[in-house]
Amino acid sequence: MRRKLRNGKVARAGICPGAGEIAGALRQSRAAKLAGARNDRGAPVELRVDSSHSAHSPRFASIYRTCTTQTSACTASPHRLRSRPTNSTSLGATRDESPDEIDFFTRHHRAFIAIDDDTSDTEAIQPVKSITSDPQTWREAMSSDKREVWAKAATDEFTSMRDDFKVFTIEDRATVPAGATIVTSKFVWKTKRNALGEVTGHKARLVAQGNRQRDGIDFNETFAPVARFSSIRSLLALAAANGLHVHQADIDKAYLHGDLDHDIWMTAPRGFDLPSDKVLRLRRSIYGLKQAGRIWNRHIDASLRALGYTATGTDHCVYSWLDDRQCPHYIALYVDDLLMISPELAEIERVISGLDQRYGVKRLGPAEYILGIQIRRFDDGSIALSQERYIMDVLARFHFDTTTRGTTVPMTPGLSLTAIPGQGTERIRSWYLQAIGSLLYISLGTRPDIAFAVSYLARFANNPGRRHWIAVKHILRYLRATYRNELVYARGQARITGVVGYSCEESTLRSAQDLGARSEPGADLGARSEPGAPAQDLGARSEPGT
Structure with a gap:
């Protein structure tokens, strides 16, 4: 299979289609020199993708910069991904036509020079590490x-x-x-x-x-x-x-x-x-x-x-x-x-x-x-919780940047998925498990709005396919659009008129067995799902000696 890169070069199968993107990041003169580079044996230099590294590897080219802002001004994110748009039409194949199920070869990844000896030409292209990268060995x-x-x-x-x-x-x-x-x-x-x-x-x-x-x-x-x-x-x-x-x-x-x-x-x-x-x-x-x-x-x-x-x-x-x-x-x-x-x-x-x-x-x-939770306290005593930094780290790990189109809901309405044995590859399963783990951490921390979607997709962790991965990416797109959302706890007691009951993700003690457990007299699991139970227990257990 042959693909045409953005710089007009023709690449064989297995050569990274993002190589032209990396060359474009260099100055034109440097890129031109690299395009015609040859090793000491006269063989042309090839740019190959190292697909053996996982998305969380510190060797991946996940790039973003840090900028500080006043907490009262929300004009710039403290952690914003550097914009690196991908033009799928220049790669000779659309995303739907790509044989790669998780868009591994249609995103930006680390590329390196495959030659026998190191030269000054190759030293110009170095893998750029994420701000979260640390040595592994x-x-x-x-x-x-x-x-x-x-x-x-x-x-x-x-x-x-x-x-x-x-x-x-x-x-x-x-x-x-x-x-x-x-x-x-x-x-x-x-x-x-x-x-x-x-x-x-x-x-x-x-x-x-x-x-x-x-x-x-x-x-x-x-x-x-x-x-x-x-x-x-x-x-x-x-x-x-x-x-x-x-x-x-x-x-x-x-x-x-x-x-x-x-x-x-x-x-x-x-x-x-x-x-x-x-x-x-x-x-x-x-x-x-x-x-x-x-x-x-x-x-x-x-x-x-x-x-x-x-x-x-x-x-x-x-x-x-x-x-x-x-x-x-x-x-x-x-x-x-x-x-x-x-x-x-x-x-x-x-x-x-x-x-x-x-x-x-x-x-x-x-x-x-x-x-991983940022805590802000305002002058009036209220407290705001967010996971903005952690969410941006996760988005960077899965190659979502500021050009990624967001969405307004965490799950497509009416989505119905099934598990079909053998439908996914080991690579999809690896990425899927990493994403679900990160999303679970976010939902448990400060984002109950994605809890149902993540819980639903977690059921297919043993055998995810292309449709399941697309659903995960939908949640990531939702987080891309809402990463600044906060949980805000106000100062002072709430004014309540009448009988009001709330049941939400403030407590994550529920399980799929709750409905059945509640039908049994004295069932402890059902009792634990009552609204306000954790707060009641904190007060009840504050007695000396209890």
């Missing part, structure tokens, strides 16, 4: 333009674990019992950003690769709860209505504070190679171990109880305490993130100081950004 980190920053972050992490937290000791490999599992380790790289997407630091986290652990030998129980989105929203609504303070804090290296319940050995990460006869013996819990989350949760639960707080009945990661005036104070715990809601700043300081003495706490002040 040690090699990527050390070959990036931030290798010195990443190297320092890795050194600080390793020495801190060894010297400050005493997480491991270096032992002779001969001391490892016969048959014991030696897990491997690696660094996970993370660029830290604030609510506006501005870089605030670079983190290298040493993790154990717990996939080699054996159940019953290296660990027993693994479950660890986290605060639900519905609980966090309920607390923020309560704070807005009553003018409560909302502050945020982060426990420093949370998982390293717990003691292990099993003997575990680990190899050193790449970049910190030990002699072949040496191995690391873990003395404390570490990120990546299957039981690490549970160990930490039990540790922080005991610390919060020592400060007088008790877990609520509805959510075991929402803690409450009543002071002498019977005023409630709340703490929502999500792994190592703390969201504190209180009428008194002195109480927030008491909690932070108590935890700081035991763990070390980063004081983040009034909450602005937590779990």
Whole structure:
């Protein structure tokens, strides 16, 4: 199959039809030079697409810029995708005629030069990474333009674990019992950003690769709860209505504070190679171990109880305490993130100081950004929640930009889909699962308007086809048009006249079994679907000792 590129060149099947787009991004003289480039053997240079990388790969050319605006002015998005229009007619085939079911070859992707030797001609075309891209391996980190920053972050992490937290000791490999599992380790790289997407630091986290652990030998129980989105929203609504303070804090290296319940050995990460006869013996819990989350949760639960707080009945990661005036104070715990809601700043300081003495706490002040949710507080005390930054990241990952046409509804009216075995490819399934996971996170956070559409499409996750993927793209187009939508909680109690009942996505405790469960006397699942149940439980469980 032959296709005509925008620059008039003819490409064979398998050659990226977006190559002309990349050449057009360069200056004309440079593009002309590349168009006729040949390697040292006289062979022409070809532009090929690397289709082996998934959409979330940091090697993809997902590009967008960051610009800041005043919160009162909505003339520009804090995170706007760079406009790169695609002209399907110039590719010699329309989207419907393309054999590619997910438009992989009709969108903009990374292209690279396929030649034997590197030359100055090829250095001009470099893959442009998304603002959300971080290295995936040690090699990527050390070959990036931030290798010195990443190297320092890795050194600080390793020495801190060894010297400050005493997480491991270096032992002779001969001391490892016969048959014991030696897990491997690696660094996970993370660029830290604030609510506006501005870089605030670079983190290298040493993790154990717990996939080699054996159940019953290296660990027993693994479950660890986290605060639900519905609980966090309920607390923020309560704070807005009553003018409560909302502050945020982060426990420093949370998982390293717990003691292990099993003997575990680990190899050193790449970049910190030990002699072949040496191995690391873990003395404390570490990120990546299957039981690490549970160990930490039990540790922080005991610390919060020592400060007088008790877990609520509805959510075991929402803690409450009543002071002498019977005023409630709340703490929502999500792994190592703390969201504190209180009428008194002195109480927030008491909690932070108590935890700081035991763990070390980063004081983040009034909450602005937590779990991918941006929090804005207005002068009148109302609170607005949005996931604008996260939504724009998702759109960039799936190649939606400012030229993408939006839509006014998340699902086509009357849409009916069926699952037909073998209708989709493995590539469609991979992209489909990634998209559904991201959309579920958005719907649970601040966008209940897409909840039904996402839930419906999630039923076909095992066997999605072309029509299912088109429906997913419809939701993405809807988010493209509405990414600035916010949930706003007003100050003051609502005025209610008469009996009013609401049942919405403020609580996501419903399931497909609710209707049946409600018909059974005393069915707990049905009872949990009653409007206002989470808020009622927060109040009911605020009694001392409950």
